[in-house]
Amino acid sequence: MNDTWPTTNMGKNKNGIWVYTIPLPSGTFSYNFEVDVVKKLAPNAITYADSWALEDVAMSQVYVPFDPEYQSDDRSIEMPYKGKDKGTVKYVHFPSVDGREDPLGIYLP
Numbered sequence: 001m002n003d004t005w006p007t008t009n010m011g012k013n014k015n016g017i018w019v020y021t022i023p024l025p026s027g028t029f030s031y032n033f034e035v036d037v038v039k040k041l042a043p044n045a046i047t048y049a050d051s052w053a054l055e056d057v058a059m060s061q062v063y064v065p066f067d068p069e070y071q072s073d074d075r076s077i078e079m080p081y082k083g084k085d086k087g088t089v090k091y092v093h094f095p096s097v098d099g100r101e102d103p104l105g106i107y108l109p
Contacts, residue, residue, distance in 0.1 A: 007034075026066035027075030030059035 010020045033040040042060035066074040087109040093101040 024064045025073050025075065026064050026071050026078075027073075028061055028063050028078040030061050032059050 010018045013019050090106045096102045
């Protein structure tokens, strides 16, 4: 486990589904799961990296819409894009200063 990231344990609800509830402001949040010390992506979530990068940078994402009754900071600019004209992301590795090969995603329109 990476001690630099906040972590928490989940619990099962009465239906046997693993849950964790936390209040969030609007915006996009990245997360992942660790099951028996193996990193897992949420099966139905948006992700921002291909599976080859799972051990490096892949994260699941959730978007929380703005609700003026409960939130003061409208982060609607971060909402998922629903239009037809989308680019692609090309993933490559590059040498880092410490000699490792780090992943890099490049957005291509």
